[in-house]
Amino acid sequence: MNARRNFLKGIGAAAAVGAAAPALAETSPDVEWRIASSFSPALDLIYGGGETLARTLADLTDGHFKLKISPAGEIAPAGEALDAVESGKADGAHTALAYAWNKDPSFIFATATPFGMNARQHTAWLAEGGGGGLIDDLLAEHKSMAIPAGNTGGQMAGWFRKEIRNVQDLQGLKIRLGGFAGKILQSLGAEPVAMPKDGVFNALQSGSLDMFEWLGPYDDEKFGQPIAKAAPNYYYPGWWKGGMQLHLVVAKDKYEALPHTYKSALRAACAVADRDMLAKYDAANPAAVKRLVVGGASLRLFPQDVMEACYKTASDLYEQLGADNPHFKKLADSYLGFRADQYLWWQVAEYSFDNFMIRQRHAKT
Amino acid sequence: MNARRNFLKGIGAAAAVGAAAPALAETSPDVEWRIASSFSPALDLIYGGGETLARTLADLTDGHFKLKISPAGEIAPAGEALDAVESGKADGAHTALAYAWNKDPSFIFATATPFGMNARQHTAWLAEGGGGGLIDDLLAEHKSMAIPAGNTGGQMAGWFRKEIRNVQDLQGLKIRLGGFAGKILQSLGAEPVAMPKDGVFNALQSGSLDMFEWLGPYDDEKFGQPIAKAAPNYYYPGWWKGGMQLHLVVAKDKYEALPHTYKSALRAACAVADRDMLAKYDAANPAAVKRLVVGGASLRLFPQDVMEACYKTASDLYEQLGADNPHFKKLADSYLGFRADQYLWWQVAEYSFDNFMIRQRHAKT
Numbered sequence: 182m183n184a185r186r187n188f189l190k191g192i193g194a195a196a197a198v199g200a201a202a203p204a205l206a207e208t209s210p211d212v213e214w215r216i217a218s219s220f221s222p223a224l225d226l227i228y229g230g231g232e233t234l235a236r237t238l239a240d241l242t243d244g245h246f247k248l249k250i251s252p253a254g255e256i257a258p259a260g261e262a263l264d265a266v267e268s269g270k271a272d273g274a275h276t277a278l279a280y281a282w283n284k285d286p287s288f289i290f291a292t293a294t295p296f297g298m299n300a301r302q303h304t305a306w307l308a309e310g311g312g313g314g315l316i317d318d319l320l321a322e323h324k325s326m327a328i329p330a331g332n333t334g335g336q337m338a339g340w341f342r343k344e345i346r347n348v349q350d351l352q353g354l355k356i357r358l359g360g361f362a363g364k365i366l367q368s369l370g371a372e373p374v375a376m377p378k379d380g381v382f383n384a385l386q387s388g389s390l391d392m393f394e395w396l397g398p399y400d401d402e403k404f405g406q407p408i409a410k411a412a413p414n415y416y417y418p419g420w421w422k423g424g425m426q427l428h429l430v431v432a433k434d435k436y437e438a439l440p441h442t443y444k445s446a447l448r449a450a451c452a453v454a455d456r457d458m459l460a461k462y463d464a465a466n467p468a469a470v471k472r473l474v475v476g477g478a479s480l481r482l483f484p485q486d487v488m489e490a491c492y493k494t495a496s497d498l499y500e501q502l503g504a505d506n507p508h509f510k511k512l513a514d515s516y517l518g519f520r521a522d523q524y525l526w527w528q529v530a531e532y533s534f535d536n537f538m539i540r541q542r543h544a545k546t
Numbered sequence: 547m548n549a550r551r552n553f554l555k556g557i558g559a560a561a562a563v564g565a566a567a568p569a570l571a572e573t574s575p576d577v578e579w580r581i582a583s584s585f586s587p588a589l590d591l592i593y594g595g596g597e598t599l600a601r602t603l604a605d606l607t608d609g610h611f612k613l614k615i616s617p618a619g620e621i622a623p624a625g626e627a628l629d630a631v632e633s634g635k636a637d638g639a640h641t642a643l644a645y646a647w648n649k650d651p652s653f654i655f656a657t658a659t660p661f662g663m664n665a666r667q668h669t670a671w672l673a674e675g676g677g678g679g680l681i682d683d684l685l686a687e688h689k690s691m692a693i694p695a696g697n698t699g700g701q702m703a704g705w706f707r708k709e710i711r712n713v714q715d716l717q718g719l720k721i722r723l724g725g726f727a728g729k730i731l732q733s734l735g736a737e738p739v740a741m742p743k744d745g746v747f748n749a750l751q752s753g754s755l756d757m758f759e760w761l762g763p764y765d766d767e768k769f770g771q772p773i774a775k776a777a778p779n780y781y782y783p784g785w786w787k788g789g790m791q792l793h794l795v796v797a798k799d800k801y802e803a804l805p806h807t808y809k810s811a812l813r814a815a816c817a818v819a820d821r822d823m824l825a826k827y828d829a830a831n832p833a834a835v836k837r838l839v840v841g842g843a844s845l846r847l848f849p850q851d852v853m854e855a856c857y858k859t860a861s862d863l864y865e866q867l868g869a870d871n872p873h874f875k876k877l878a879d880s881y882l883g884f885r886a887d888q889y890l891w892w893q894v895a896e897y898s899f900d901n902f903m904i905r906q907r908h909a910k911t
Contacts, residue, residue, distance in 0.1 A: 208608065237810065237814060240806070240807065240810035241606055241807060241810050241811055241814060242807070243573060243806075243807045296902075296903065296906070299896060299899060299900060300666075301665070301666060301699075301824065301828060302828060304821065304824075304825050304828075305824075305825040305826075305828035305829045306829075308821075308822065308825040308826075308829075309825050309826055309828070309829035309830075310829055334666075334895070334896065335895035335896045335899050336895060337894075337895060397895065398891070417894050417895050417898055417899075418894075418895055418896075418898040418899035418902065419895060419899070420899065420902070423899045423903075441605070441608075442605065442606060442607070442608045445602065445605035445606050446606055446814075448818075449602060449606055449811075449814040449815065449817070449818050450814065452814070452817050452818045452821055453813075453814050453817045455821060456669065456673075456817055456820060456821055457673065459666065459669075459670075460669050460670040460673040460674050461670075461673075461674055463666060463667060463669075463670035463674070463888070463891075464670045464671075464673075464674035464675055465674075466891050466895075467887035467888060467890055467891040468887065470890070470891055470894065471890070480894060482898060488902055489906075492902075492906055520903075521907065522832035522833065523828070523832060524900075524903050524904050524907050525832055525835070525836070525907065526763075526828075526831050526832040526835055527900060527904065528900075528904045528907075529702075529782050529783075529835065529845060530699070530700035530701060530702060530762065530782055530783055530784060530831075531664060531699065531700045531783075531900075532897075532900050532901070532904060533782055533783040533847060534664060534700050534782075534783035534784070534785065534788045535664060535889075535892060535893075535896075535897050535900070536897070537661075537783065537785070537853055537857075538661065538788075538885075538889050539889050539892065539893045539897060541661070541854075541857060542886065542889050542890065542893075
């Protein structure tokens with residue numbers, strides 16, 4: 182009888198543990214999400230941002246919440262990552278939301294806009310200036326939401342066969358440059374050309390293409406062919422990408438169904454990827470730009486009249502789009518208002534410090 | 547016998563479960579750390595960085611790993627946070643490591659140095675340029691290690707009763723400014739004055755103090771008294787704090803004893819606090835600087851000869867300290883080398899973009 186009682190006790194203990202298991206499973210369920218990256222692994226720092234995110238998330242959840250990152254083209258083409266999330270083909274996407282600008286031009290404010298803000302200001306707008314909420318309002322129609330997850334910092338404007346001396350030099354210029362910036366240069370006389378990446382080098386050499394835009398020194402150097410040989414004029418600033426903000430876009434219902442700790446873990450992992458990617462680009466670009474110059478690139482600043490003409494065209498375009506599209510108007514008002522205040526302050530502490538440090542470097546060399 | 551066998555099986559199951567329990571306890575033990583903040587809650591964004599960190603960490607660990615943040619003075623005075631961690635009075639500190647510069651001047655490289663780097667460049671140095679490892683080498687003697695956890699961005703140089711027209715105007719200037727920057731201005735003729743914060747306003751009014759340094763617009767506005775009434779010349783750039791990097795300093799043995807997920811959670815929570823604090827300062831400073839100007843502050847740029855004299859003095863001081871102190875030499879070589887490369891690249895994409903945006907804002911107004 183004693184043995185029997187102990188036996189039941191044993192069963193009881195086992196049963197109690199059995200009952201506890203579902204509760205444990207609820208707080209730490211095994212979740213695996215398929216994430217469509219909009220990038221190729223060859224862009225190792227941008228694509229790598231998704232991997233940093235996945236690794237951090239697995240660390241934070243003891244391996245219970247995993248992301249499987251798929252390169253662009255595997256689940257969806259680069260430009261259709263948002264569609265993949267909306268249709269359920271993917272649970273999330275690591276992407277530049279501006280790629281969805283043909284759905285609604287308002288999406289550009291999530292990533293980068295011509296004459297927008299630099300990376301740090303953009304981060305402040307998303308987190309503290311109401312930008313993140315406005316982007317999520319926009320994504321609600323697509324049953325999605327977005328978390329900032331990486332920034333490249335300011336990029337270059339790209340590679341030009343010939344020098345650009347004034348606005349007239351844009352006339353008839355055959356450019357491989359999409360989106361908003363392509364539209365702006367087009368309205369100033371340039372001719373956007375669609376062309377697969379692999380054809381670019383030969384097209385630049387033969388003269389069937391005059392200008393090609395990629396990213397910044399670190400990625401441009403690894404383009405595969407030495408672009409400087411075909412188009413040595415490497416222009417800056419990349420006025421349509423003062424920074425390039427990436428997001429993790431996720432299906433809203435799937436996010437809402439996550440346990441509280443998983444939501445926190447996903448957000449924190451995105452924050453880690455966000456800071457990490459920018460630091461990696463900042464650390465890698467200086468050496469890359471030096472090597473590119475040794476390899477024949479000429480760093481050139483756009484003439485002031487070209488910058489001003491592009492600025493005016495961009496401002497007109499913002500106004501025009503805002504008149505037709507209430508989403509766009511709301512985002513533009515918030516974004517451009519925040520930008521004005523940011524640069525009012527930036528010129529004081531940040532810019533004046535950078536200015537002196539840059540002048541001092543020149544004085545020494 | 548059958549019952550007996552089942553009984554043993556039952557015991558076996560219970561024992562197996564019993565053995566599993568400590569493993570569970572090991573992966574999610576309840577941990578609470580006392581953190582000495584070097585700041586007063588009145589500096590709500592800096593002090594708040596510690597609170598953001600604590601809240602995020604609790605969210606990530608389902609409340610199992612908690613930080614109890616204590617204001618400066620409770621566990622240790624602001625400047626002795628590192629000692630508190632070393633002696634075990636605190637498990638960690640949310641602090642500016644530069645406060646320990648009288649222990650070893652090398653600590654300035656963790657936080658901000660005269661004519662150092664801006665916040666983003668400093669982050670890149672810590673994460674990707676070897677800076678974080680060098681800071682941890684320095685902290686090993688204090689049985690500690692550090693994780694970046696907040697940055698204020700570039701600050702102002704402070705409030706001056708009179709205009710500074712040239713280097714001669716620094717002669718005999720009574721300044722309330724400590725650390726490295728105080729030493730530099732002292733060697734150019736200024737006289738550092740020690741004075742409790744509460745006496746500053748009256749001292750400025752009476753003329754027993756000529757200059758007072760605090761942080762940036764957002765914090766300076768909440769100083770308690772309208773500083774602009776007593777010392778209206780608000781100078782920039784704050785050349786000794788192109789950014790102000792905060793760290794969570796923790797006892798190394800306690801960190802090493804944490805389960806892997808807790809280590810990841812602590813690092814991720816610090817990354818969240820790091821990005822969050824900078825975004826909050828960036829969002830809050832523009833409106834604050836406008837209100838300060840309305841309240842009588844005159845924004846003034848240091849004359850070029852003052853900046854150059856300070857730069858030269860700082861460079862000489864770096865060299866001098868490096869000759870005596872191998873720690874300092876190692877850190878200075880790494881830091882200043884990284885800075886040179888950063889500004890080489892910064893002037894291309896980032897600075898030229900900011901430059902155009904600032905000029906354009908002026909053209910419009």
